[in-house]
Amino acid sequence: MTRRLAPYVFVGPAMLLLATFGVFPILVAGLVSLTNMNLGGLARWSNIKWVGLSNYAKLFRDPDFWQALWNTVFFVGLGVPCVVLLSLGVALLLNRSQGPFFRALRAFYFVPAITGIVAISLVWSYLYNTQFGLLNYLLSLVGVKPVQWLSDPTLAKFSVGLVAVWRGTGLNIIILLAALQGIPRDYYEAAALDGANGWQRTRFVTVPLLSYALFFVTVTTLIGWLQFFDEPFVLTDGGPLGHTTSVSLFIYKEGFRGSQFGYASAGSLVLFVIIAAVTLLQLRLRRRDLE
Known part of the structure; x- marks a missing residue:
């Protein structure tokens, strides 16, 4: 009996934390999205009323939301391929290079990932100053x-x-570099004996053996760009004329500046559904490739 309960004892705390900080907030946001909760409702609960799906109807009629959604699609289309390809290219170069200079260079590439977004944005705002x-x-x-x-x-x-x-490549470079260093050298030696050149070894040996790492990097990068918030918030505050407002920034403005918590919760649920659908689609495509 003790042996059967042991897995649940070890998994239980992690599942409790996941439910408390992951599942429960989603359920609360779903309930709030069905109300007219605002800043006044937090002070007096009697002011909160159920409005059903009217927040969602208003959201899908809101041109500002659609602009933010298309901005997010633009950022995803621009950022995800650039981050993944740039991270892969730099990781390949660093993996082939040896010596103390290149080891220091690896640390240099990781610096943006651990630097505060406010500090980064301040530096770039000075670089961009007209x-x-x-x-x-x-x-x-x-x-x-x-x-x-x-x-x-x-x-x-x-x-x-x-x-x-620039900020998003550092962590991905480290992940892909670790995966590259885990590839046995025997595969490259066998390919070289078969007459494969450097490009062919990269194309037919390195990339297939990096498939799991590349899939992980792609999924996490895509989710991060769908939640794109920090850079437009600090650099432009969504301007000019809303052209850099992402869905996450739109939700923030409606909830914390407009005090429309029910409306903002509806937007957050829509964003959650989009991220979940895209992630499940990627998992389905990945599973189909492995079959």
Whole structure:
């Protein structure tokens, strides 16, 4: 009997934490999304009323929500391929390089992942500054007029996305580098004996053996970009004209600035469904590839 209960005793605390901080908040958000809860409702519970699905109906009629959703799709389409491919390329280069300089370089690439987003955004905001920013100064040396990096609606998306790509590659590089170092050298020696060149060894040996690590990196990166918040919040606050407002930033503004907690909860549930659906689709496609 004790042996049968042992697994549940060890798993129980982790499941309790998951239920408390993972499942329970989702259920609460689902209930709140069916009410008109706002800042006044927190002070006086009698002001809270059930409104059913009206928050969701209002959400899908809100042009600001649709703009935020399409902005998020743009950021995902821009950021996920760039982060994954750049992380893979840098990891391959670092794996082939030896010596103390390259070991220090590995640590250098990881620095953005452990640096606070506020510090990163402050540095990049100075780089992007129209009047005295370093980027515009360098462009002025070759006769280019100052660029509105964070003021132009189209260019601001790419500027904010660039900061997120730079910050997001560090951890993925470490993960892929660890996976690369776990590949036995015998496979490369066998491929070399068969006449495979460097590109062919990478294409037919390295990439297939990295499939699990690449899948993990892709899934986590995609989820992170669907929740994109930090960079547009600190750099542009969603501007100009809402062109860098992501769904997460839209939810934050409606909930914590507009005090419309029921409406913001509806948005968070929609975002949760989108992330869950995309993740399940990736898992389904991955399972089909393994069959």
